[in-house]
Amino acid sequence: MRNRVEEKFLEFYESWIFQLEQYLHQLLIAHNNINTMSEIELRGLISKLTAHHKAYYTAKWAAIGEDILAFFGPVWLNPLEKSCFWLTGWKPSTAFRMLDRLRKSWRPTVVLVEAQVRRLEELRVKTRFDEERIETEMERYQVAMADRKMVELARLGCRVGGVEGESTVLVEAAVKGLATRLEKMVKAADCVRLKTLKGILDVLAPPQCVEFLAAAAVFQVQLRRWGNERHNVTHSYGS
Numbered sequence: 660m661r662n663r664v665e666e667k668f669l670e671f672y673e674s675w676i677f678q679l680e681q682y683l684h685q686l687l688i689a690h691n692n693i694n695t696m697s698e699i700e701l702r703g704l705i706s707k708l709t710a711h712h713k714a715y716y717t718a719k720w721a722a723i724g725e726d727i728l729a730f731f732g733p734v735w736l737n738p739l740e741k742s743c744f745w746l747t748g749w750k751p752s753t754a755f756r757m758l759d760r761l762r763k764s765w766r767p768t769v770v771l772v773e774a775q776v777r778r779l780e781e782l783r784v785k786t787r788f789d790e791e792r793i794e795t796e797m798e799r800y801q802v803a804m805a806d807r808k809m810v811e812l813a814r815l816g817c818r819v820g821g822v823e824g825e826s827t828v829l830v831e832a833a834v835k836g837l838a839t840r841l842e843k844m845v846k847a848a849d850c851v852r853l854k855t856l857k858g859i860l861d862v863l864a865p866p867q868c869v870e871f872l873a874a875a876a877v878f879q880v881q882l883r884r885w886g887n888e889r890h891n892v893t894h895s896y897g898s
Contacts, residue, residue, distance in 0.1 A: 661734055662726065662729070664722050664725045664726040664729050665726070665729050665733075665734045665735075667722070668718070668719075668722045668729070668733075668735060669734055669735040671718050672735040672736075673735065675711070675714070675715055675718075676879075676880070676883060678711060679711065679876055679879065679880060680876075680880055682704075682707060682708055682711060682876065683873065683876040683877065683880055685704055685707075686704065686708070686869055686872055686873035686876060687873060689701060689704055689869045689873075690869060690870060690873050693768070693769070693866050693869065693870075694768065698865050701865035701866060701868070701869055702865055704869065705860065705865060705868045705869065705872065708872045708876075709856070709857075709860065712853075712856065713853070716849055716852075716853060719849070720846060720849070723842055723845060723846075724842070727838050727841050727842045727845065728838070728841075730747040730845065731747065733747075736886075737883065737886035737887050737889075737890045738886060738889075738890060739882060739885060739886030739889060739890075740882055740883060740886050743882065745848070746793065746797065746844065746845060746848040747845050747848070747849075748848060748849060748852055749852060750790065751786045751789070751790060751851045751852050751854075751855040752783070752786055752787055752790060752855075754786075754855055754856065754859060754875070755779070755782075755783045755786070755859075757871075757874055757875065757878070758779070758859065758871060761870060761871060761874050765867075765870065768866065769864070769866045769867050769870055771863075771867070775862050775863070778862045779859065779862055782855070782858045782859065782862070785858075786851065786854075786855050786858075789851045789854075790851065793844060793847055793848050793851065796844055796847075797844060800837070800840055800841065800844065803837070803840075804837065859871065860872075
């Protein structure tokens with residue numbers, strides 16, 4: 660059964676994805692008319708997309724403050740979408756792999772120059788370093804979960820008659836501490852995601868930004884469609 664945070668974010672996410680599809684339509688139009696659109700028009704569209712992504716993280720951070728664990732089993736995503744997650748979101752380094760594949764199909768008018776390639780490579784290295792730092796922290800968190808003190812607190816919670824008095828306070832304090840630590844890691848991962856997106860867009864020229872944002876939106880929208888179709892077929896066979 661869904662709790663209040665899950666219901667609220669489910670409603671938000673469905674609306675957010677719907678709006679992303681509308682923006683994708685605009686991106687594809689821009690893609691097909693890239694040589695006739697002005698730089699002001701392209702930058703306006705890019706600003707809409709970046710604001711849309713920032714709105715997602717604003718809503719997410721508000722929600723995780725209430726229930727961080729809801730984002731580790733998100734009811735608003737299908738199994739295929741969940742399989743692509745890294746600490747409750749897309750892995751920042753995948754943006755560079757997407758960009759690498761995209762560059763192979765770019766027209767001469769949007770090809771990267773040497774200075775851009777160098778700056779993107781520097782950003783790729785920095786992003787990977789940040790990912791490894793967060794993954795190390797996540798490993799420490801998992802070790803803390805198996806710490807002797809946590810095991811003892813878990814035993815307190817399993818005693819016959821339930822947990823009372825001081826034991827209740829100890830267990831609740833420990834759980835709250837771990838949840839707070841988990842929230843900090845998720846926000847750190849989100850910051851890397853946002854920094855990576857901004858970093859790539861800062862390096863790319865407006866036509867290149869449109870191509871990149873269109874590819875990213877296509878992937879996210881299609882992943883949801885394929886995942887929902889597969890999920891629905893699986894459920895129909897099981898019913």
